[in-house]
Amino acid sequence: MQHHKILLLGANGQLGHELATALQALGEVKALTRTEADLSQPEALRQSLAHITHSFVPTVMVNAAAYTAVDKAESEPQVAHTVNAASVAVLGELAQTCGAMVLHYSTDYVFDGSGTQPWQETDTPHPLSVYGQSKWAGEQALAQACAKHVVLRTSWVVGTHGGNFLKTMLRLAAERDSLRVVADQVGVPTSTALLGQVTVEIVQALQSADARDPRWGVYHLAAGGETTWHAYAQYVMAGAQARGAVLKAMPETVLPITTAEYPLPAPRPLNSRLNTHKAQQTFGLELPQWQRGVDGILDALFSK
Ligand code: NDP
Numbered sequence: 001m002q003h004h005k006i007l008l009l010g011a012n013g014q015l016g017h018e019l020a021t022a023l024q025a026l027g028e029v030k031a032l033t034r035t036e037a038d039l040s041q042p043e044a045l046r047q048s049l050a051h052i053t054h055s056f057v058p059t060v061m062v063n064a065a066a067y068t069a070v071d072k073a074e075s076e077p078q079v080a081h082t083v084n085a086a087s088v089a090v091l092g093e094l095a096q097t098c099g100a101m102v103l104h105y106s107t108d109y110v111f112d113g114s115g116t117q118p119w120q121e122t123d124t125p126h127p128l129s130v131y132g133q134s135k136w137a138g139e140q141a142l143a144q145a146c147a148k149h150v151v152l153r154t155s156w157v158v159g160t161h162g163g164n165f166l167k168t169m170l171r172l173a174a175e176r177d178s179l180r181v182v183a184d185q186v187g188v189p190t191s192t193a194l195l196g197q198v199t200v201e202i203v204q205a206l207q208s209a210d211a212r213d214p215r216w217g218v219y220h221l222a223a224g225g226e227t228t229w230h231a232y233a234q235y236v237m238a239g240a241q242a243r244g245a246v247l248k249a250m251p252e253t254v255l256p257i258t259t260a261e262y263p264l265p266a267p268r269p270l271n272s273r274l275n276t277h278k279a280q281q282t283f284g285l286e287l288p289q290w291q292r293g294v295d296g297i298l299d300a301l302f303s304k
Contacts, residue, residue, distance in 0.1 A: 002207045003027040007049075007058040007100070009037050009091070010065025015105065015192045017161035019064055022196030026203055030056055039065050039087035040079055046090045053098050060203055061095045062103045063088065066135070070109070071265040073131040080130050085137035092145025101148040101206060103199055106218075108155040108187060110136040113269020116186075120275045121153075121218050129266035139218060147211035150202055152195070152221040152279075155272050156232075158293065159192030160300045169233045170240055170301075173249035183230035183256030187272030190222045191293025198285055205283050215282055220274035223290035230256045235294060243302035 004027035010016040011031035020031040030052070037045055067073060067083035088104065095102045109132035110125035127133045139151050158164045166189070172179055198221055206215060227235070234251040241247060259268060279285055 001204070002059075004059045004203065004207070005056060006030065006060045006062060007053065007056060008032065008062045008064065009039070010063060013064050013066070013068075014157055014159040014162040014164060015195055016064035018159055018192035018196040019062055019199060022200055023062065025200050026060070030058070034065070037065070039083040042082060042087045042090045045087050046094070049091070049094050053094055057098060058100045059207075060103065061091060061100050062199065063091055064105065066105070067131070070129060070131045073134065074129065074265040077130045077134070080134040081137060084131075084134035085141050088138040089141035089145050092142045092149060095148070096146040101150070101203070102142060102146050103203065104138070104142055104149065104151050105195070106135045106139050106151050106153040107132065108153065108222075108272040108274055109269060110139070110153065111269055111272070113185075113271045115271055116273070117271075118273035118275035119220065119271075121220060121278050128269060131266060143217070148206075148209070148216055150206070150216060151218045152198070152202075153218060153274065154190045154195060155187045155222045155274055156189040157192060157195070158189045158297060160297055161192075165189075165229065165232070166236050166294065166297060169236050170245070170247070173237055173240070173247040175248065177248050178253035178255060179233065179249050180255045180257045180262070181230040181233045182259050182262055183228045184258050185268055185270050185272060186226055186228055188222045188224075188226050188274070188290045189232055189294055190290070191296060193296055194223055194287070194293050195221065198279075198283075201285065202283055219279040219282070220276050221279050222274045222276055222287070223293050224287050225289045225291070226273055227290065230254060232294075235291065236298070239295065239298045240302065243298055245302060
């Protein structure tokens with residue numbers, strides 16, 4: 001197997017933290033956090049990365065950094081676009097110059113959530129929010145800057161490191177007797193462990209591919225099955241209690257509400273289902289049901 005040199009950005013996020021370990025299966029990993037690579041300053045980023053890539057010379061660049069504060073983005077559109085699009089173009093240009101491939105992540109929020117069919121890569125994005133727009137702009141900027149790129153569009157990312165819905169639900173369930181959770185948005189939680197493993201498999205599959213290989217491009221990548229935030233919260237509560245957690249709220253005291261009953265600055269897509277056939281067929285991936293990923297996180301959180 002080829003020994004890669006991997007430059008990872010966003011190493012302190014949910015996914016970045018997982019990747020810092022998972023990518024070691026491919027070779028040497030140089031993991032950068034916001035301190036070493038700030039995506040809100042594209043020109044400074046270009047200079048610092050040019051300096052790093054001059055001596056490190058990566059074969060793979062992986063971008064797990066992103067402006068992910070979906071509601072805050074509505075009042076900070078410029079920052080969101082700079083981090084999620086302008087700086088992604090810079091990364092792509094540097095990768096193109098040094099011949100590295102780029103792995104990048106995007107979101108179900110590029111779609112408007114209409115209908116009930118799982119979204120395919122051939123469907124036209126129509127983001128409802130500034131965050132979704134900025135991520136869609138980032139996908140296009142990367143494709144334009146760098147031929148050897150893969151964008152994995154995923155959904156409802158959850159891991160042991162950092163903040164996420166699962167941890168928020170556990171915190172609230174420890175404080176309150178009942179919770180109200182949105183039950184009309186359908187999607188699937190995807191664990192950082194699954195994303196890390198798939199990223200490694202895709203790099204291996206494409207390590208000898210040249211710039212004209214038809215496999216470069218966008219893929220939908222999420223765990224199997226589907227659920228709602230409400231059913232997901234109930235599953236988390238039951239799983240935590242089964243592992244000995246003491247909670248005030250019970251699965252049956254998680255009450256379903258509609259999106260309209262819980263207004264937020266950024267609109268969310270109602271249908272976040274992603275059709276993952278393209279990724280499965282192209283790379284021969286096995287994508288387990290979402291419960292497996294969530295179980296793994298609950299095991300890790302309640303192992304002590
Ligand atoms: P997190 O919010 O956990 O991590 C994002 C990371 O990006 C953080 O480490 C953060 O740094 C870093 N970051 C933010 N702004 C900057 C900046 N200006 N310069 C450098 N680094 C910055 O996100 P996830 O790990 O959950 O997301 C990974 C990817 O998956 C992203 O591309 C996201 O858009 C996508 N995605 C996420 C979903 C989710 O539910 N979370 C759903 C679908 C897709 P710091 O630690 O210093 O704050």
